[in-house]
Every structure is written in structure tokens, then in C-alpha cells.
Amino acid sequence: MYQLPTTVLDTLIQHILKETTAAWLQIEQATGRLKHKGGILSTFGLEKIQLDCIVQEQATFLEGILSIQECPLNIDSIQLDNNEYADLYLIEDTQKDQWIILIGRTEGSRWKGLAQQKTNELQLLQQKTAHLDTNKIDLSNLLGILTLEKNNDNSFKILEPTPGCFGSIYPETLENFNQLHPQEDFPFLDHFLNSLPESWEEQDNQRIKSGPWVEVNAQN
């Protein structure tokens, strides 16, 4: 870093401090207790933080930061328990005490958040438009068709996204899409599948249609 005369350095520090909201905590690493505190703690929702008490127990974000035992650590724009934003620094001194330094970033984060929100919304729109351009129509969903392929173990796997209506007709499609056993839930299907080898033999391996069928579950 370039050398600065003390007068310049002091002026710079005064200027930065005037523009910055900051607070700090000094933590005894062996016990996790708060030794000292300072700065504008209320900005960060820490006005009630107590000395000689375990720091982790006094705010969720502190618990999250201190529980992972990673030091040094720097997090830009952490959202605090009071929904304010801060840049957070966790460092260790030569006495093995840990220090948390918080620098207020709420104002900047609001602007950054607005810009990011617009960027994301634009990208979402672009992605949707791209899908429209390819003129890709999901016929399975449109027609309410569920396509399954038989596995070697007589179970079935889903080949296309499940049409929404099947979530209520056959809820298992929502949780296990690689090893379904629809023949156990639909007796007609079981009968139909069992008759397939014989039907194929008779009809030269042509496509076999079951025709429409209706199942009524036990509750109805």
C-alpha cells in the first residue's frame, strides 16, 4: 500500500468515519463470551447485547457466523436480525480473541437490491421469450398425458414432466418418478399389463390399446 503522511491519513479516517456506521464486538474465543463492545450497536439490532454472556445466543446471525469456526471471514451484505444490511468482518487478534466488525450497508444495499431485482426480472422475461421463440409446446402437459417407461424390475419411470392433474389422481408421481408401480394402484392396469405379452404375440408386436377405463378409489 502507498504511504500517506499522518495528516492525510487522519483526514481520510475522519472522513470515512463520518460517512460510515460501524460497530464492533470483542469475543473471548475460549468461552464465546462478549468482552467488549462499541460503535453504533443499535443500527445493527445489537443495542441489548450483554457483556460476559455467550455472544452466539444473542442474535441468529451471530450464531450462524460463530458456529462454523471459520476465521478470518468477510461477508458482504449480510441481512441482520433487524433486516438491516451490513458488511461483516470476523478476525482474530494475537491474544486469540475474536472481533466482529459490522459496517452499515443498508442504504447501498437497497439500491443494489433494486438494480439486481430489475436485472433478474429482465432475465426471467428473456428466458420466457426464448422458450416462446422456439415454439416448443409441451404436448404431454397440454393433453394431460403421462408417459412411463418400464424398468427391468417391472417398475416404471416417468419420461416427461408430469401433467398437473396427475398430482391429485396419482400422488406418487410427485414423490417417486423413477420407480413407480402404477399396476399396484390401478387393478385394470395390472390386468392390462399382464395380458400384453399374449396380445403382442397375437398382433405381431403392434401397439396395443386398452381403450378408456375408470378407476374409483376406496374412499369414494
Next chain:
Amino acid sequence: MPIIQKKICLLGAFAVGKTSLVQQYVNSIFSEKYLTTLGVKIDKKSLQIDDTEVKLMIWDLAGEDEFMKIRMSYLKGSSGFLYVVDGTRSETLDTVLMLHEKIEHEIGSLPFILLLNKSDLESDWQIDMSLINELTEKGWQIYKTSAKQGDYVDEAFIQLSHKML
């Protein structure tokens, strides 16, 4: 009862529903309004697994896109990950696959679960199910979740906790 603390991170592209999943799991609430996450938000929730109380420290990280990359330093100390995909946007699966590869390379192999979110919109899904089947065959554990309706949200967090113990 012994208490174990575990850090988990939700990872994925922007607007896939990471924050909504956390809000549904921790506070049982859902908001239709999309608000982008900035930086990091930490929540916690305890659950009991057998005879152990597991205190989950849940790190909700800003979503990844071409301009914003997830900082690998934020993942240090993690015990597991929830990868989140928006079923209606196939690009978000590519993001997760890329993130997974990067994490395996830089952090190492840790327990994870893939969440195919927005199952309430399954009729609009665009993701390639054959790719999902391939991942399942590779041993990936996958849940179809709906942060909106709460479907399989608790199950996913509980299952990840089992995998981390």
C-alpha cells in the same frame, strides 16, 4: 439430549425459490411476490433426529446468474447443501449442475439433496426428465417441492439432516 449444530446452504440460480423454501420451512409462510436476495441471510430451526437435537443454521445465499457468482468462501463450514431448481426453467438445472461440479472440486464431497421446486406449476415444467432420471440413477436424492403449498419441504430438510448425521 445431545445437540448438534449443522450449517446448510441453499444454492441455485436466481428466482428458483430458495428464500421461499426457507420461509416455508422456518416460519410456515409463503409470499407470491418475488424479492431478490442480497448477500446472505441466516435462519435457524431445530429438529429431532432419533435421540439427537439437530440445530440447522440455514444460509440462504443470493442466487447465481451470469453477473453474480456465489462466493465459495461463504460455503466453508457447511455440512450439506440443498440445490434448488425451478422446474419451469430448464436453465436453472444447468446452473445447479455447474455449481455442484464447482463445489465438489473446491469444497469436496458433502451430503446434498436436489429440490425440483414449484411442483404446484408442474404442468408448466420445462426441465428434461430424462436428465433427472439419470441423476437419480447416479444416486442423487431428489424431491419435487412446492414452497407455495409446502409439499415435501419439511421432508427435504429432515432427509438432509439424516444424511449429515
